[in-house]
Amino acid sequence: MRGSAPTQIPLREPNKVMRLARLGSMHQCRLSFMRVLTRRMAREGWTFSRPVFTFDAKGVGHAVYTAQGPERAYSLVAFGHDLAPEMRxxxxIATAWDATFTLFDGVPTSQDIDRLSKNIPLQEAGRVTETEISVSRANRSVRLWDHFVNALSQGQQPDTDMIEAVGYxxxxxxxxxxxxxxxxxxxxxxxxxxxKVPFQAEMLSVFLTRTFVRDLVNHMAHAKGGERAVKMDTGIARRLGIGNSTGLGLAPYIVNHSNLFNNWIMAREDAIARVRSVEIATPTHVATFRKLLRRSEISIANWTSQHPIQIKKLASLRRDLNMVKEFVERDDLHDNFPWNRLLDWSDAVLGLEGQEMIASLILEPYGDLVDELAENMADSNQDAFCIDGRMTIAQVRGQIEAGFGWALGLDWAAPENCARVWYVSEEKLEPRLGERAKxxxxxxxxxxxxxRDATAAHVAMAQWDDEKPIAEFLLxxxxxxxxxxxAQYSITAPYGEIQDNTIAADMLPIDFLRVKLAFFGAIHFDPRSDRWVRICMFANAPYPEELTQTNGDFWVYPEDKACVLH
Amino acid sequence: MRFALNEVDAIAKKATRGAGYSWGMAEEAGKAVRWLCANGVDGSRALLSVLTVADNSSPAQMAPTGVVGDWRSEGGVMCPLMAGATFSDFAGVGYADEVCILNVVSPVVLLPFVAMAARQLGQVLTVQWAGVLATTDGHVVSLDRAENSDCWTVAKSVTIRVGGQIGQKMPKHTRAEPKDADWKTLSRFAHRTYAPASSESRIKGAGAGLSDND
Structure with a gap:
């Protein structure tokens, strides 16, 4: 283990970390999957090419983008469509999109592309094979797309204020x-x-999709304006990310994959504990932290939302940020466990958004200490599924009390405690949330x-002898x-369970979405209701042809000219 | 049609729930069918035989009443999911060297559970019913079938014992190829877990809120 410090500060307790309000305030960090991907590709010197790009003036056609790694290649196959606005x-439940994609394992032949062209545009109604790793689709931002095509076609660069307002x-x-x-x-x-790190294929697909989108808008502007058209300025292109709309489908995912979810949370908590245990910070490390804190300010200044909940959280975050700035002005962050001091202070005075932002930010100078933890984030223990029937009633009872002690005394029949029902609609199998009483x-x-279910099991076990094996109980x-x-998972996965009532009347599904998307590396969370959210991915990242080891890591924090990280 | 093993797992889980099993048993069914398909057995067909019987009875009627002596169910026909899960649950607890389970429908569904038990025990286990002999160490399995032997209907008695010699290993598969009709029937069971569409659900259930086309 390179450069590791003996961990002295313990990990934060699950009953602190796994509350929905805190999970719903999580920020990306250097273990986020997008950043793991760009660091790896930069370090390994991946090369990128665009062997196919055939589109008409309306954006109908297809393209192939190939990413070549040390051992294998992956190709994004992109299809552009002419979508009627009312279909968007x-x-x-949508059935048509502006663009559809697959990540192909290797480099597709023309026969592959022919087969994919009959299936990928249909998305759920199509079929793919083992050579395809992901299937995705995207819609244009109505606000930005036409503006970009028009401006560029007339030889002008698009309006930067509009870019900041949308982001993709x-x-x-x-x-x-x-x-x-x-x-x-x-x-x-x-x-x-x-x-090996989770969601690397999906992140690669999105990284290449961003390049496709830039190229397509340049192409359509040229098709429209001919000689007058100009290409998008590289600085403007950099600021663009790929947007994403995420709904309720992600919420079941983190409940249904509790071991995997545990591994994500535990990796970050382990990283936080390692950095808190650094007794003396070198001037270089402190300088990196201070620079990235300034760059965070730029990102947070650009984060907007119309949703009342997020508006309030953003106000709190901006207040927190000012207090952090004051703290780091009066503290040299040099000795006496500076990061632990900072986090202890933040716990006492900041809101949850601010606490989690700082918890992520202190990891930044310490890649040598924490990056290896990303390797533990996958769920590779298939045998965990198998119930060990030898566990005793007392052991299971103990696990339930440890994770759900707060729930055992709750009146689960009270309307406010069981208000919601998670279900799947027969309408294109859309995951939904409903009102139990209505x-x-x-x-x-x-x-x-x-x-709720743990409480019911706890009640059912009440009459059982402590020493009985659960095999008998399950019979x-x-x-x-x-x-x-x-309960068995929770023995080895202490951060696997959300320690809140997931069917309460005041439960916010966007909290589930936020934590998962933060681990992806998303920023600028913009809830559009209490149950779907828009985000931005890869904004400010280098494009494939620009990717180097210098810019492959800290791109998520936008640079201004006065603040260049060396 | 060819399916990913994850798709098979997902449909089996939903279909089993749709047939009235608990969620925990439905999860077992998903993994069991996946295991069967990965070992070249038509897991969809095997599960369908179980669910068709369960649909006219109930999972509780088809569960083992106990683990002492021959395993029987209340209703007469034994469910291999319930019996299999029980067998795996008791692997570490201990039972007689030889277990005899009576009237098991689709006995091939026991195999993934026996494999789980074998992994827990670190021992080879052998399963036998009319004309069929299967042996597994939990990782690989051999399945010797006499001509006209049957994996899907009711086996009068199935014995599972410690020991045995693994014969020709079943080759591993990364895709499943269920019969279209079987897949459709499984999908019908799975469909029971989906709520009927309603206009209120359509508008509110997934979010409404601000525009999704701007």
Whole structure:
């Protein structure tokens, strides 16, 4: 383990970290999947090419972008469509999009492209094969797309204020992987070093999609303006990310993959504890932190939302940021465990947004100390699924009390405690959330209330002897099987369970989405209701042909001219 | 049609829930069918045989009443998911060297659970019913079938014992190729877990809020 310090400061407790309000205030960090990807590609010297790019003036056509790594190549196959405006929707129930994509394992032949052209544009209604790793789609931002094409076609650069207000030209509305629609199962790529960290294929697909979008808008501007047209300024291009609209589908994911979720949270908590345990910070490390704090200010200044909840959180975050600036002005952050001091202080005075922003930011100078933790973020223990029937009633009871002690005394019949029902609609299988008392949806309820179910199992176990193996309990109570499995997981995955009521009347689904997207590396969370959110990905990142080891890491923090990181 | 193993896992889980099993058992069914398909057995067909019987009975009626002596169910026909999960649960707890399970529908569905038990025990286990002999160490499995032997209907008695010699290993598969009709029937079971569409649900259920086309 290179440059590691003995960890002295313990990890933050699960009952602190796993509250929904805190998870819903998480920020990206250097373990986020986008940043792991760009660091790796820069370090390994990946090369990029665009062997195919054929589009008409309306943006109909297809392109191939190939990323060549040390051992393997991956290609984004992109299809452009002429979408009627009234067909454009970010929701799962949409049936047509401005652009559709697949990440192909290798370099596709013309026969592959022919086959894909008949399936990828259909998305869920099409089928793919083991050579495809992900399937995704994107819609244009109505506000920016036409403005860009018009301005560039007339030889002008687009209005930068408009760019800041939106942040992207296209937003993806779903990125399917792991065998969906017939694509390769995750297991078939999991052993590859470049795919070991979660969601690397999906992140690569989005990284290449951003390049495609830039190229397509340049192409359409040229088709429209001919000789008068200019190419998008590279500085403007850099500021553009790829947007994304995410709905309720992500919320079940983190509940249903509690071991995986644990590994993400635990890696970050481990990283935070390692940095808190640094007794003396070198001047270089402190300088890096101070520079990135200034660059964070730029990013946070550009973060806007119309949603009342996020408006309030942003006001709190900006207040927090000012207080952090004051703290680091009066503190040299040099000795006596400076990062631990900073976090202890932030716990006492900042809001959750500010606390989590700082917790992420202190990791930045310490790549040598924490980056290796990304390797632990996948869920590779398939045998964990198998219930060990030897566990005793007392052991399971203890696990439930440790994780869900707060829930055991709750009145689960009270309307406010069981107000919501997570379900899947037959309408294109869109995941939805309903009101238990008002809609006839309870028979379709998904098992997404672990705290309620753990309480029920705890009650059922009350009459059982402590020393009985749970094998006997399960023979009589198969209805508690999923809860027993989760209790077993929690022994090795202490950060796997959300420690809040996931069906409460005041539960906010956007909190689930926020934490998952923060681990992806998203920024500028912009809730559009309490159950779907828009984000920005790869804004300010270098484009493939610009990627170097100098810019492959800190791009997420926008630079201004006065603040260049050396 | 060819399917990813994840797709098979997902449809099996939903279909099993749709047939009235608990979520925990539905998760077992997903993994079990996936295991069968990965080992070249038509897991969709195997599960469908179980769910068709369960649909006319109930999972509780098809569960083992106990683990002492021959394993029987209340209703007569034994569900291999319930029996299999019980067998795996008791692997570490201990049972007789030889277990006999009576009237098991689609007995091939026991194999993934026996494999789980074998992994827990670190031992080879052998499963036998009329004309069929399967042996596994939890990682690979051999399946010797007499001509006209049957994996899907009810086996009068299935024995599972410690020991045995793994014969010709079943080759591993990364795709499943269920029969179209079977997949459709599984999808019909799975469909029972989806809420019917309503205009209120369409508007509110996934978010409404601000425009999604700007």
């Amino acid at each position: 929707s970010d929701r799962v 030209l296209m937003r993806t509305t779903a990125v399917y992987g792991s065998g969906k629609l017939g694509a390769a199962d995750y297991e078939t790529i999991a052993a590859r070093p470049e795919m 809609e006839a949806i309870e028979p379709y309820e998904q098992p997404l209330a672990p705290a 009589r109570h198969p209805e508690h099987r999923h809860t027993m499995r989760r």
